[in-house]
Amino acid sequence: MSLKRTIPMTTVSGFGVSAVFILTILNILMQNMPSNIYRAGDELLKLNATDGVANSVTTVVVYFRGFDTLGEIAVLFIASLGIGLMLTNNNLNNISQENSNFMLQIGAKLLSPVIFIFGLYIMIYGHLSVGGGFQGGVIIASGILLLLISSNGFHISHKFVEIFETLAGVSYVVIGLIGLIILDSFLGNFLPYDISKMGLLLSGGIIPIIYIIVGIKVGSEMSVIVDNMLKRNIDD
Amino acid sequence: MLGLVILSSFISIILIAFKTIIEPKLSHTIVLSMGIGLNAVILFVAFQAPDVALTQAVIGIGISSVILLMGLKHLGGNYES
Incomplete structure (x- = not known):
């Protein structure tokens, strides 16, 4: 029995390719030291104070990247629709x-x-x-999950939840279009936002309204997903 | 003190992840991955990102694990990886 083992050629070439890759990344990182990198996030955070919202993450998620949030909600809606279609069985x-x-x-x-x-x-x-709309909606959906598995005769009516969800989605787009008409930008902040009111409940213009709409939509979608997943086969 | 918390969370994430890989039962794997998420929440709070910590606690640990467990029940229960 010889101690010398034959190493496969693919392993050696894999290690070689990864070494070249890591060296390339290190080379790029050494040339662009952090002092030279342009910090786009800091410029956005300087703008945050002009909107009168205390939580800067909310400003980024709802206002600067409001269109992305609309896309995320659409993705969640498609996931809910897929689960509903997959589990439809008499x-x-x-x-x-x-x-x-x-x-x-x-x-x-x-x-x-x-x-x-x-x-x-x-x-x-x-x-x-x-926190915000996404997290609050999911917390409400987990409360509905607790009610569903405890079987106090509780059931959610899908039609009622769908009306909520549709109204929330439509009002998100309508608020964005009103901003487009008044301020020439989708989801423009057309309500008054005073910097002196920063920290109060009624501040920040349309940003809290949009986050509440996001919460209603996410909560109803997650409730429908949980309700669909809890159904089980009669044969079991 | 904060450094000790961060270090212990890092070490426990690695240990729980290894245990998650070698665990034969799938339902145990899902519960162990909730442990990874819990340690990640501690790390997010220690690195001063409370929004991400809340999202991880609610979505990553809470609802997604429950949905995975319910999906496992739909598949028929005692699956082994």
């Missing part, structure tokens, strides 16, 4: 018709109002503190 029944654990039922009654209030707080104060 053999599925709702899990909320079955009896669950007694502790779970009492715990859900106790905890779900707190979860809903917390989600609404995160959603409405998104322009002042951490």
Whole structure:
């Protein structure tokens, strides 16, 4: 038995190619030291104070990159639609018709109002503190998940949720188009935003309104996803 | 003190990730990946990014793990990786 092992040619060439790649990246990094890199983010954060919103992340997500947020919501809507189409089957029944654990039922009654209030707080104060529409909507959807699995006779009506979701999506686009008409830019801030009111609940013009709309849309979509996934086969 | 918290989170992320790879049952794997997300939340808070930490806690740990577990139940339960 010889200790010398034959290393495959592909391994050697792989290591060689990765070494050349890493050396190239290091070379580029050494030439562009951090002092020379133009910081685009700092320029945007300097502009943040002019909108009267205390949380700079909210300004970036909703105002500077508002069109991206519209695209993210569209992606979530397509995912919800796909799950709904995939799980459409007559053999599925709702899990909320079955009896669950007694502790779970009492715990859900106790905890779900707190979860809903917390989600609404995160959603409405998104322009002042951490969080925002996305996170608040998902917290509300997790409260609905708790109610669904605890089977207190709770079920969500898909038509009602779809009306909410459609109204939220349409009003997002309508607010953007009003900004386009008045200020010549999509999602322009056409409501008054006073810098002296920074930190108050009513500040920042359209930014809190848009984040609440995002929260309603994300919450209803995630609730529909969770409700569709909870259905199970009758044969099981 | 903060350095100790960051270091322990880093080490536990690596250990839990290794355990996640070698774990045979898929449902255990999902719960272990929630542990990775929890340590990531600690790191995000330590590096002063509370928005990202809240998003990771709500979406990364909460709802996505639940959806993965429900999908595993739809697939038929006792899958082994």
